[in-house]
Amino acid sequence: MESKVKKNSNLKYYILYFVIVILIIVAGYFILNSVLKEDVSAGVESSNLEVNTVSFEDIESVKAEKFEVPDHISATVPIFMYHFILEDYGDYPDTENFLKPETLEEQLKYISENGYDTIYIDELDELYKYDKPVALTFDDCFVYFYNNAFPLLKKYNQKATIFIITDYINGENYLTEDQLKEIADSGLVKIESHTKTHEYLDEMTYEEQLEQAVESKERLESITGQEVSVYCYPSGRYNQTTLDIIKDYYDFGLEMLGGVYDSDVDTDFYKIPRIYANRSMSLSTFISYLEQSRVYY
Ligand SMILES: [Zn+2]
Known part of the structure; x- marks a missing residue:
């Protein structure tokens, strides 16, 4: 009788652990996902920013590099x-x-x-x-x-x-x-x-x-x-x-x-x-x- 109660309470703990582990995995997935998204959008924003701020001189220097006079x-x-x-x-x-x-x-x-x-x-x-x-x-x-x-x-x-x-x-x-x-x-x-x-x-x-x-x-x-x-x-x-x-x-x-x-x-x-x-x-x-x-x- 005693061991059955113990068994039951052990089972409850196992289920609790199992639910917590699942919750941690799910939460981890969402957190990781949102961090990755931010990174990507930040990358896009910063590359936009770069495009907008490329100056005429920069383009000229890139051109000069590409067409180095032989x-x-x-x-x-x-x-x-x-x-x-x-x-x-x-x-x-x-x-x-x-x-x-x-x-x-x-x-x-x-x-x-x-x-x-x-x-x-x-x-x-x-x-x-x-x-x-x-x-x-x-x-x-x-x-x-x-x-x-x-x-x-x-x-x-x-x-x-x-x-x-x-x-x-x-x-x-x-x-x-x-x-x-x-x-x-x-x-x-x-x-x-x-x-x-x-x-x-x-x-x-x-x-x-x-x-x-x-x-x-x-x-x-x-x-x-x-x-x-x-x-x-x-x-x-x-x-x-x-x-x-x-x-x-x-x-x-x-x-x-x-x-x-x-x-x-x-x-x-x-x-x-x-x-x-x-x-x-x-x-x-x-x-x-x-x-x-x-x-x-
Ligand atoms: Zn003529």
Whole structure:
């Protein structure tokens, strides 16, 4: 009888212990869980805080670290030369200079879907920033650039450099000052000089050439508020006088032809070669040039 009572009271203790142990485990689980949650949310908050407080200088220093300027790199860059983007060229001569808008769209689509980096001409001395650089340049332009090419560059978010004949500005079928300002402000297009009058530089006197180089640069800079540092020789014609003059005003000079730019071969920044993107260029030909884009150390 006595042992039964003892047994019963022992059993009660066992049950009590068991319940206490369960309670401790459950309480422990909840406490641990809530501590872990706090840690995670604190982590998120602190990382948010970090993002919010990253300064411009921090980003610049990270960039500088990522793009540490190497002693020497080699690069090949296809630089395409376009003129007019227009479906129907009407009575114009030089029909190969007119590229259909859908052809340009096809090319831009390919560039953006295949990881190429469109660069400005004035980035040719900073190629270490890119993996697959390609440059799109438009000569003469007229209003067709604003109507047909500019919307496509914006649609595919691709950069281009355009060359403007400054005496033509505000003239018939040419770009207006307001359009040039809008184009420059887009951040996708650099506006550079194609002289004042688009005449043969190699037939001009020193003074005439100086005027072409200096006044076109000043006019464009006053319209866009941005530096003009690239000179594009009309019809690809220039002479030693041209080169002597522009080295004081420009960083780059562009030829009309010559194939893919190769930094090891084309070491003179005033004789940059280009590829003529004409109306009958097929997409596969365009791609075969693109595929030569390379930056190596
Ligand atoms: Zn031209």
